[in-house]
Amino acid sequence: MAITGDGARTDRRGNGRPPETSAKSPAERLLDHLGPVEGSFDFDELGDFGLFAGTDMEHLIEPIAKAGPGSRLGPLEKIHVFWFSGMSCDGCSVSVTGATTPSIESLLLGTHPGLPRVILHHPVLTHESGPHYGAAAVRAVNGELDAPYAIVLEGSIADETRAMETGGHWAGNGEAPWGPGGAHRTVTAEEWVARLAPGAAASIAIGTCATWGGIPASYGNPTGAMSLMDFLGEEYRSAFGLPVVNVPGCPPIGDNFNETVAAILYFLQGFGPLPEFDELGRPAWLFGETVHRHCVRGAYYEEGSFAQEFGDPNCLVEIGCWGPVVNCNITSRGMVEHVGGCMNAGAPCVGCTMPGFPDKFTPRWKTPPGSKASTTTSRLVGSIIRPLRLFTNEHLNREVSWDLHDNVPSGWAVEKPEPGRVKDLGHRFYDRLRRSNDTSRNGHEPRGKRIEWTERRDPTTERVLPGGEEE
Ligand code: SF4
Ligand code: SF4
Numbered sequence: 001m002a003i004t005g006d007g008a009r010t011d012r013r014g015n016g017r018p019p020e021t022s023a024k025s026p027a028e029r030l031l032d033h034l035g036p037v038e039g040s041f042d043f044d045e046l047g048d049f050g051l052f053a054g055t056d057m058e059h060l061i062e063p064i065a066k067a068g069p070g071s072r073l074g075p076l077e078k079i080h081v082f083w084f085s086g087m088s089c090d091g092c093s094v095s096v097t098g099a100t101t102p103s104i105e106s107l108l109l110g111t112h113p114g115l116p117r118v119i120l121h122h123p124v125l126t127h128e129s130g131p132h133y134g135a136a137a138v139r140a141v142n143g144e145l146d147a148p149y150a151i152v153l154e155g156s157i158a159d160e161t162r163a164m165e166t167g168g169h170w171a172g173n174g175e176a177p178w179g180p181g182g183a184h185r186t187v188t189a190e191e192w193v194a195r196l197a198p199g200a201a202a203s204i205a206i207g208t209c210a211t212w213g214g215i216p217a218s219y220g221n222p223t224g225a226m227s228l229m230d231f232l233g234e235e236y237r238s239a240f241g242l243p244v245v246n247v248p249g250c251p252p253i254g255d256n257f258n259e260t261v262a263a264i265l266y267f268l269q270g271f272g273p274l275p276e277f278d279e280l281g282r283p284a285w286l287f288g289e290t291v292h293r294h295c296v297r298g299a300y301y302e303e304g305s306f307a308q309e310f311g312d313p314n315c316l317v318e319i320g321c322w323g324p325v326v327n328c329n330i331t332s333r334g335m336v337e338h339v340g341g342c343m344n345a346g347a348p349c350v351g352c353t354m355p356g357f358p359d360k361f362t363p364r365w366k367t368p369p370g371s372k373a374s375t376t377t378s379r380l381v382g383s384i385i386r387p388l389r390l391f392t393n394e395h396l397n398r399e400v401s402w403d404l405h406d407n408v409p410s411g412w413a414v415e416k417p418e419p420g421r422v423k424d425l426g427h428r429f430y431d432r433l434r435r436s437n438d439t440s441r442n443g444h445e446p447r448g449k450r451i452e453w454t455e456r457r458d459p460t461t462e463r464v465l466p467g468g469e470e471e
Pocket of ligand 2: 250326330342348349354
């Protein structure tokens with residue numbers, strides 16, 4: 001029952017990827033293997049079984065979904081989105097339900113001017129069950145759907161032909177009347193994607209399992225798991241001419257995904273150019289930077305200050321952070337509504353957005369070997385820079401008047417000694433240095449710009465004499 005039949009189904013890691021010389025993609029070979037299908041559900045016979053409130057989700061929310069004529073600016077009033085779950089933990093689904101810019105709810109309700117409303121067919125968020133759940137997808141396969149559609153894959157594509165060898169399946173996603181004599185049979189995520197991707201307006205992979213294979217495709221890979229891109233092949237283009245779009249992350253940031261979907265929908269409406277994607281199909285504006293460049297702990301790295309155990313506030317590189325070489329925007333975007341995210345919560349980056357994840361990021365919680373050169377340099381530079389910054393920080397934490405009176409009138413500062421003679425001279429030197437390029441300076445040499453405090457000074461100590469402030 002192997003697809004290739006040439007004994008070359010597994011690569012050198014046993015990953016079940018197609019041989020690179022194959023002219024056909026795994027999706028095409030699967031369809032060759034399964035053959036064409038036809039037939040639709042007899043809905044009269046099915047009745048309302050599996051239909052909450054006697055109708056499907058689209059028609060249930062339709063009366064409140066249309067935001068009004070003002071929002072229907074483009075040719076598309078609605079678009080179906082079929083969400084399939086491959087080898088997945090459902091973390092991507094959880095992630096998108098937390099997205100707010102835009103939210104799932106606002107997409108379903110069509111509240112964004114110019115965006116078609118989304119008819120989402122999602123195994124968790126749809127209330128149809130049984131055959132009614134697969135009805136729209138069957139119509140799409142038959143070319144009978146009433147609007148364009150896009151497909152979303154969560155989780156990697158399993159090589160279902162391996163499961164078929166023992167009469168099972170790994171990732172069943174509903175039923176279709178494609179069994180012998182029109183009987184209902186389980187349809188896997190792999191089969192739905194193979195049949196629907198060519199006619200889809202866009203095919204979008206969400207999460208690292210769908211974008212790059214992820215954990216199911218890691219070393220060993222008993223299911224032959226692969227990414228959507230690997231499955232559909234290099235030549236794949238959607239009905240609107242798009243290669244596979246990839247929004248990685250384990251789980252991805254929900255807003256990254258929903259924002260990308262919204263940007264693609266604007267393109268499909270004809271309201272703008274195709275958003276910029278990088279050479280791997282990632283939204284370039286979201287994945288163009290490394291984690292490290294926007295990390296909240298970046299200054300610790302620069303000062304050579306590194307955490308030695310979890311809970312330390314410093315840079316996490318020595319307990320396994322790969323942030324300097326990983327493309328991800330969680331440090332600037334957070335996880336949900338700009339809150340949370342790995343380093344913000346104290347977790348080192350394990351590279352979950354990357355095609356090399358997880359195999360190339362093991363062993364976990366160890367210093368990445370490539371960081372040695374820069375951490376050693378940071379330590380050396382930091383040993384000089386850090387004390388200097390502390391010194392200046394102490395100076396800047398004092399009002400000018402406190403310097404001039406040698407006193408901090410704070411009950412909290414009782415235990416804090418005044419700077420000694422050496423520090424005081426250092427601070428004076430710093431002030432002089434700071435004002436050396438002050439084009440507005442006058443003849444006075446006050447600390448800060450407080451001339452009124454400097455009128456009466458002791459010529460020896462340069463301290464302000466009592467009453468000087470009243471001059
Ligand atoms: S915690 Fe990671 S991403 Fe943040 S500064 Fe350290 S190495 Fe860079
Ligand atoms: S910082 Fe690293 S581990 Fe965290 S989401 Fe980004 S890539 Fe994944």
